[in-house]
Amino acid sequence: xxxxxxxxxxxxxxxxxxxxxxxxxxxxxxxxxxxxxxxxxxxxxxxxxxxxxxxxxxxxxxxxxxxxxxxxxxxxxxxxxxxxxxxxxxxxxxxxxxxxxxxxxxxxxxxxxxxxxxxxxxxxxxxxxxxxxxxxxxxxxxxxxxxxxxxxxxxxxxxxxxxxxxxxxxxxxxxxxxxxxxxxxxxxxxxxxxxxxxxxxxxxxxxxxxxxxxxxxxxxxxxxxxxxxxxxxxxxxxxxxxxxxxxxxxxxxxxxxxxxxxxxxxxxxxxxxxxxxxxxxxxxxxxxxxxxxxxxxxxxxxxxxxxxxxxxxxxxxxxxxxxxxxxxxxxxxxxxxxxxxxxxxxxxxxxxxxxxxxxxxxxxxxxxx
Amino acid sequence: xxxxxxxxxxxxxxxxxxxxxxxxxxxxxxxxxxxxxxxxxxxxxxxxxxxxxxxxxxxxxxxxxxxxxxxxxxxxxxxxxxxxxxxxxxxxxxxxxxxxxxxxxxxxxxxxxxxxxxxxxxxxxxxxxxxxxxxxxxxxxxxxxxxxxxxxxxxxxxxxxxxxxxxxxxxxxxxxxxxxxxxxxxxxxxxxxxxxxxxxxxxxxxxxxxxxxxxxxxxxxxxxxxxxxxxxxxxxxxxxxxxxxxxxxxxxxxxxxxxxxxxxxxxxxxxxxxxxxxxxxxxxxxxxxxxxxxxxxxxxxxxxxxxxxxxxxxxxxxxxxxxxxxxxxxxxxxxxxxxxxxxxxxxxxxxxxxxxxxxxxxxxxxxxxxxxxxxxxxxxxxxxxxxxxxxx
Numbered sequence: 027x028x029x030x031x032x033x034x035x036x037x038x039x040x041x042x043x044x045x046x047x048x049x050x051x052x053x054x055x056x057x058x059x060x061x062x063x064x065x066x067x068x069x070x071x072x073x074x075x076x077x078x079x080x081x082x083x084x085x086x087x088x089x090x091x092x093x094x095x096x097x098x099x100x101x102x103x104x105x106x107x108x109x110x111x112x113x114x115x116x117x118x119x120x121x122x123x124x125x126x127x128x129x130x131x132x133x134x135x136x137x138x139x140x141x142x143x144x145x146x147x148x149x150x151x152x153x154x155x156x157x158x159x160x161x162x163x164x165x166x167x168x169x170x171x172x173x174x175x176x177x178x179x180x181x182x183x184x185x186x187x188x189x190x191x192x193x194x195x196x197x198x199x200x201x202x203x204x205x206x207x208x209x210x211x212x213x214x215x216x217x218x219x220x221x222x223x224x225x226x227x228x229x230x231x232x233x234x235x236x237x238x239x240x241x242x243x244x245x246x247x248x249x250x251x252x253x254x255x256x257x258x259x260x261x262x263x264x265x266x267x268x269x270x271x272x273x274x275x276x277x278x279x280x281x282x283x284x285x286x287x288x289x290x291x292x293x294x295x296x297x298x299x300x301x302x303x304x305x306x307x308x309x310x311x312x313x314x315x316x317x318x319x320x321x322x323x324x325x326x327x328x329x330x331x332x333x334x335x336x337x338x339x340x341x342x343x344x345x346x347x348x349x350x351x352x353x354x355x356x357x358x359x360x361x362x363x364x365x366x367x368x369x370x371x372x373x374x375x376x377x378x379x380x381x382x383x384x385x386x387x388x389x390x391x392x393x394x395x
Numbered sequence: 396x397x398x399x400x401x402x403x404x405x406x407x408x409x410x411x412x413x414x415x416x417x418x419x420x421x422x423x424x425x426x427x428x429x430x431x432x433x434x435x436x437x438x439x440x441x442x443x444x445x446x447x448x449x450x451x452x453x454x455x456x457x458x459x460x461x462x463x464x465x466x467x468x469x470x471x472x473x474x475x476x477x478x479x480x481x482x483x484x485x486x487x488x489x490x491x492x493x494x495x496x497x498x499x500x501x502x503x504x505x506x507x508x509x510x511x512x513x514x515x516x517x518x519x520x521x522x523x524x525x526x527x528x529x530x531x532x533x534x535x536x537x538x539x540x541x542x543x544x545x546x547x548x549x550x551x552x553x554x555x556x557x558x559x560x561x562x563x564x565x566x567x568x569x570x571x572x573x574x575x576x577x578x579x580x581x582x583x584x585x586x587x588x589x590x591x592x593x594x595x596x597x598x599x600x601x602x603x604x605x606x607x608x609x610x611x612x613x614x615x616x617x618x619x620x621x622x623x624x625x626x627x628x629x630x631x632x633x634x635x636x637x638x639x640x641x642x643x644x645x646x647x648x649x650x651x652x653x654x655x656x657x658x659x660x661x662x663x664x665x666x667x668x669x670x671x672x673x674x675x676x677x678x679x680x681x682x683x684x685x686x687x688x689x690x691x692x693x694x695x696x697x698x699x700x701x702x703x704x705x706x707x708x709x710x711x712x713x714x715x716x717x718x719x720x721x722x723x724x725x726x727x728x729x730x731x732x733x734x735x736x737x738x739x740x741x742x743x744x745x746x747x748x749x750x751x752x753x754x755x756x757x758x759x760x761x762x763x764x765x766x767x768x769x770x771x772x773x774x775x776x777x778x779x780x781x782x783x784x785x786x787x
């Protein structure tokens with residue numbers, strides 16, 4: 027294989043591909059990327075067996091077709107550190123030379139036949155299409171709420187629930203839950219119209235990292251236990267999370283009478299300041315809602331106490347409730363409207379946050395004792 | 396913050412505690428060399444030695460077999476932990492007559508902060524003497540007591556005239572007392588640091604105090620500032636009253652080194668079951684699981700994993716412990732002298748964050764744990780245990 031690359035295009039490709047390369051693996055070949063040149067394009071792919079990525083680079087000149095499998099981090103480091111406009115990758119049987127105007131690197135490759143197949147997605151029968159913008163905005167509003175390494179595997183991913191031409195993305199770590207509704211470009215066919223799948227958080231994170239391009243469309247296909255996602259020149263394949271996502275509809279409160287509208291920016295600042303003196307042991311802050319005022323307060327026995335208040339239009343019953351300030355800050359950072367709605371029931375029932383018609387967030391209180 | 400506040404700290408250290416309790420309970424042993432220790436045939440170690448035995452070079456943590464070679468005429472007694480705990484409790488209640496700020500370090504050692512109660516009971520020295528006197532009259536045991544403006548100096552003081560000592564260190568005399576002492580007497584200076592300091596000719600605390608911080612930094616890194624503060628007799632650490640347990644653990648020293656993973660995992664499972672039950676009894680949950688692995692040559696490593704959320708479910712703790720064990724096994728090998736399991740990052744079972752969904756799996760495991768705990772409480776620890784003995 028001999029290919030001349032635009033260096034920055036190659037660097038961009040490797041930057042994305044390398045995010046699926048595992049940092050530790052019992053199979054050394056998985057630390058590599060596979061580069062295959064044929065026709066007018068070069069395909070760079072990587073997999074960790076859970077998730078794979080296929081990246082087509084077209085700003086290339088192929089002098090000789092072929093393929094090579096080389097360690098991802100070495101190649102990426104070399105390409106990133108180079109200042110050249112073009113780089114030539116010249117691969118013989120088990121080595122790959124990377125040549126610039128003033129440099130020549132030789133890295134040792136592995137047998138391409140040993141590299142696992144990384145699925146690709148052809149045109150034709152896709153199940154769903156959605157704009158990249160919609161998808162990424164949905165991911166941004168819910169991914170943060172997924173569990174990290176929970177023993178309930180199902181909540182280590184984001185639930186995709188198709189409802190007609192809408193897609194609900196739901197994430198929870200068991201203490202708070204974020205749900206976001208986005209629009210589809212193309213709804214799935216009948217048999218997949220009510221499909222529910224759980225996509226691993228890592229895969230969702232990778233989708234969020236795709237370079238945003240206006241009007242770019244994302245095609246999704248479901249095959250067995252896998253999801254295949256194509257966006258422009260990138261195809262991501264991922265295993266789905268098995269297991270049952272908790273029945274979350276039941277825990278979204280519908281009977282609350284304490285409702286208030288708060289400024290997103292002011293509330294975020296208030297929560298942040300009220301949490302400055304809380305400690306690892308007393309990590310809750312108290313939210314006290316009274317007529318015309320909300321007071322956020324936090325304290326720890328070692329450090330002291332903080333109190334921040336903000337005016338609000340409210341004439342209902344007063345309530346004190348404890349929340350993890352991180353859970354509040356997380357959501358206020360992704361609320362896009364200047365104002366959000368906070369709804370409360372009792373001190374031992376979840377708080378409900380709504381923003382617009384398409385976003386809601388449920389968070390369980392902390393017992394402040 | 397009130398940095399000028401002069402504190403009054405008392406350190407009480409019981410003399411040869413376990414051995415003294417035995418000598419008190421059995422008058423025929425008084426004046427004799429007594430060693431409280433684990434079985435020499437099973438490689439037990441000395442828990443305590445009476446002063447009569449210490450003359451022969453016997454000290455705690457020494458293998459029992461070696462202790463008996465040094466002092467063959469000693470009376471060897473098994474450890475009666477419950478008895479010592481009972482006596483310790485009586486001593487604790489003496490402390491509490493004077494101050495609620497009592498930090499027990501172990502059964503035979505505690506710090507008291509009496510700063511706030513000198514108006515009531517007189518000077519710290521007076522309180523210290525009263526405590527010592529009451530321990531003697533009520534338990535017939537002797538304690539060494541140190542009185543000083545901070546914990547470091549108080550502990551140092553109690554150690555200066557052991558046994559039956561009483562030493563007062565003040566801001567005025569502290570340097571005079573500290574200066575001639577070896578650097579090894581400083582908190583946190585172990586053999587390694589001591590050797591490093593000696594290699595630069597820093598032998599006494601006076602030598603240390605005269606060493607510029609930059610030079611010291613080369614030897615001990617970031618610890619240099621703290622070391623110099625201690626050398627000047629300064630220490631801000633607080634007496635932490637009724638401190639909550641920071642960890643629960645269980646460990647076992649083997650009679651002969653064990654390398655068979657089947658046996659090791661079986662031991663580990665038993666330890667996990669025990670610690671998990673103790674967690675539940677105290678209504679605590681643990682966030683981090685730690686394995687302690689000591690090889691035949693005493694080299695000790697720990698391996699741990701932190702869970703996404705705290706738990707006291709036996710099954711979850713066991714799965715985590717087993718995973719940590721397997722990972723250790725992959726990267727290392729060798730016969731173990733000791734295996735231990737510890738749970739840290741403890742938090743109260745009730746406090747804190749409520750959850751959104753019932754977790755059916757967790758609820759099932761909870762019911763299982765409750766049932767097993769009830770059977771064990773009634774019929775003993777060995778009445779029932781998990782059948783999933785690890786297979787290789």
